[in-house]
Amino acid sequence: MPKRQQRVGHGIGAITVAILTTVLLAGCTGDQDEPEAAASSSPPPAAGVQTPLDPTEVPPIETEPPVIPTDEPGRQDSVLDRLPGEAGSGCVAVNDERDVRSGTMAAGNFAEARAQYSDSAESEMSFYFIPAALEGDPELVIRLTQVNGSGEKEIRSAAIETADEWRFYPVRFAIPEEGTWRIEATAGDENRGCWEATFQG
Incomplete structure (x- = not known):
């Protein structure tokens, strides 16, 4: 049991x-x-649905609108103001720059001209000269003088071309020989500049 x-x-x-x-x-x-x-x-949650943002949380816009340069009629000072160089009188050393302002004119393309001279010293090189004043489209006169030398040359041109809204003198000339050259340019009474550039083969 x-x-x-x-x-x-x-x-x-x-x-x-x-x-x-x-x-x-x-x-x-x-x-x-x-x-x-x-x-x-x-x-x-439904796709694409966003929660409305409180207006007090919206950050203020701090970016200012870009300043568009303006010129007086018959002038293009703004393009010169953006380039290296000097606005006063006297010759400006180009050094390694491409486009350089001197007084009331700008000139270039010095970098390309130096490269062309190095490849072929006897060839003509392309330059452009940009005047600040455009009234009357005066003739461009260029005077080449070798610094510490005896070489001298004069070039004249009345041709003017337009790129965008800018006007310039296109010129082709050869540098007589290797060395540092003073390039003086005038176009009427209001446009004047002087540059010193070195060309080596």
Whole structure:
């Protein structure tokens, strides 16, 4: 008799363990399913919908509009003002610059002219001269003088061309020989400049 009661006790214990295991598993499964149900219950945000920005949060615009240079009628001082060089009288050393201002004129392209002379010293090189004043389209007169030398040459041209809104004198001439040359240019009474440039073969 005691042995039978012991077996029944073991049977009840096994059933109790099985029930507890089932309850615990059901509880764990319920905890995992609840977040999925909550996530599926909230609709996703509509594509392209933005939250309106509060006007007080809009940053102020600090960028100023660009200043567009303007010139008086018959003049193009603004293009000269943007170039290296000097606005006063006297000769300006070109050094390694490309376009250089001197007085009331600008000249270039010295970088290309130096390269052309280095390749072929006897060839004519292309230059342009930009006057500040345009009234009357006066003749351009160029005088070449070798610094510390005896070479001298004069070139005249009445041809004027336009690039965008700017007008200039296109000129071609050869440098007589290697060395540093003073290039003086005038176009009427208001346009005058002087540059010193070195040409080496």
